[in-house]
Amino acid sequence: MATESARSERAGGVSSLRGLAGGGVFLPGDEEYDRARTTWALAVDLRPAAVAFPTSAAEVAAVVRAAASAGLRVAPVGTGHNAHPLGDLTDSVLLRMSGMSRIDIDPDARRARVEAGALWLPVIEAAAAHGLSALHGSSPDTGVVGYSLGGGVGWYGRALGLAANSVTAVELVTADGSLTRVDAEHEPELFWAVRGGGGANFGVVTTIEFTLYPIETAYAGMLVWDLRDAHRVLSRWARWAADAPDAVTTSYRHLQYPPIPEIPEPFRGRQLVIVDGAVLADDAEAERILAPLRDLGPELDTFGRVPAATLARLHMDPEQPTPGGGQSALLDELPPAAVDRLVEVAGADSGSSLFLAAELRQLGGALGRSQPGAGAVARLDGQFQLITGGMMVGEFAKQTVADCERVVDAMAPYSRGRQYLNFQEEAVDPSTGYDASTWDALLRLRKNADPAGLFQANHEIPHR
Template sequence: MTSETMLPGGAGGDPSSLRGLAGGGIHLPGDDEYDRARTTWALAVDLRPAAVAFPHDVQEVAAVVRAAAAAGLRVAPLGSGHNAHAFGDLSGSVLMRMSGMTGVEIDPDARRARVQAGELWPTIVEEAARHGLAALHGSSPDTGVIGYSLGGGVSWYARSLGLAANSVTAVELVTADGSLVRADARHEPELFWAVRGGGGANFGVVTAIEFTLHPIETAYAGMLVWDLRDAHRVLSRWAPWAAEAPDAVTTSYRHLRFPPIPEIPEPFRGRDLVVIDGAVLADDAEAERFLAPLRELSPEIDTFGRVPAASLMRLHMDPEQPTPGGGRSSLLDEFPQAAVDRLVEVAGADSGSSLFLGAELRQLGGALGRPHPGAGALAKLDGRYQLIAGGMMVGESAKQTIADCERVVDAMAPYSRGRQYLNFQEEPVDPSTGFDTSAWQELLRIRTAVDPDGLFQANHEIPHR
């Protein structure tokens, strides 16, 4: 679903008028640096915008926004580009790359961080840890803070503390007329509600956010590993265990296929494995009691133990460099034994799947399934598990990867109501499936009020009326 109307000029807008803006950080088709500038973290995505802008401060952002509107172009804000797959046609848009705007301020007494739009998670996590605090970061260290947080944000503490969006206390953004607006609980409250879950790029160019840090110095965290041929017995135990586990537990179940290359650590190199990883916010004795049913299955590797909170940033072993990957996902309501049987059939050792990154189930529920007091547009996730199927998309293998991913998601369709968590949705979908009906209607109204001409283009775009 996309906006039905375009800015005057639409895809015919002339980007040449932007030259000289952003301190010279404007790149147009045909420029020497254009291909580098349009390349995002998701290397499989071939974005071809009318121009690419790299602003260094709020004034440069505002100048580009005004110039784009005057030229009949749209503006597509982008952080690291992890979820760039879902962008539509950018031929009439300026891709606003925020990587030049960095900076982190930690207030340990207020337990609050202020982060500029180009920051990735490592700086925040490490600085917060020096004060005995933790951010609700995701599983990938180099995910952009803004897109992750304002799209929802599922951390290793999520079942205890909820979505990262609900820890956001203020957002600063440049709106369609080039004005800088600060939105919080007392200033622009409707806009503040909308961006927390509705995504900042639907309403402006976010230049900074502030969010609460949590007094977490350590967690009982790690991974359990089996051969992929043990998938059926492990998943048969994990699925009901995850459904009944206390809120202190947040885990992920994965099928992983590792290539036989030197960069992969020896225990994983060239192997197909089942991995359960996660964190428990409890003392050691209680955590061990929670994990005992999984440890009864005699994993080959067991690294669970007391670790610094900052180490959880790399627990999931997500790649920390641009990757030509892609996939499909879905929220699931339940995962009965029939679902176990089916997932092992389509993504297990004998499935014939070409998936490299594999299939994953993230444990939801707990605080993720309850509306947070004072929450934004995404008050909770409407599912008990997040299914993710992903793989490498290189050359001719890309079509097969997508076919395998779709096969996995389609096999699990009987256990879903068609709702989506848009942060994990790497294809264009109806964005209304990410929200309940009343929230969606409010998002439509606020988008129209804030950006009546549809200047801004998000990867999962809320239409303007």
């Protein structure tokens, strides 16, 4: 624990950051400080020693060196979707990467090179102009770097695997303030570590390069039922998902929509079951794959052939900062008893709080297989990803926490306590995201790369 004198000394050193990042540095007391420290996750009240908005790798390096000299840590974030576990930033510089958003597409090499502040939607649209797609996730405004280097589970995941394993190079500013490029031939151990261990545990990522795929269209959409149908739909989906071909990746959700004009009419004020996803197959094969779900008679069926770029908004994730939060867990299976239990704690008669979502993502396929040259998260050790979430503001916060805990606890018998950390929005033991040998290697590499613990990540690997 830092002494008061040490804190005072570091606070005095904060002023040395003034003028860096082209003047984009804000300290407590500055008029723009509150705006600068607010991330996408509005429920998180971060109060850093300073906030910096660099616009180049050189500016990142200057801030890193100045922070180290001042005895401060550095916490890099893109959008801050998963800022909840960051913790105390009293002695840290919050490094906001939104000012670095350049996107370059090389259609011949089928490769994208993007800066650390780039969001998925502009990347998806830029790639689509060349008939290509990336292994993006369900949210159009998630940062490319945090999503990809944490693993990356998207609509093509069961066919093509984790996004982290399509990353071909990373450039980052290391603890000594130097810019380093890592790939399969240069610093291969560090390249392995950042692909799943997260860039922020080893430096400040400034640029990432990754493979694009020749996907122009997909057979995608959603099936919708009233929440009263949850038991029969989940029973069928659980059996179907376990044996479905790798070409299809889906999500199963219980959603409660508020009665507000911003919600489309079919969903407004309702409690629903939604199965959405994508199939990388021709129409006839896709229809054959989805037939067991369609046989349940959904009241809305939007599945059909669509441009690949539209999948960015398929899940209807919020596209603006949101005061939400939640918990998650990897599940091994969904036997009938698990179906019963989930409907009991998150179904129509469960008493769950308004706006609570309970979601299961279909894993397996390529997501469950290690590929040659993969990173630290080579595969996900589970068949389903459980995600719970809700509003974390005012009167809803305590009830949301209680409801999320109730759902996760109810499904604990079907989990071995492993985590996919990208979906874990509270502080947990980060070793639960890795197998034992991977964790040992990450500990060693973190100590080598950042022995003083300069960098502060949301799910931090200990540096000593």
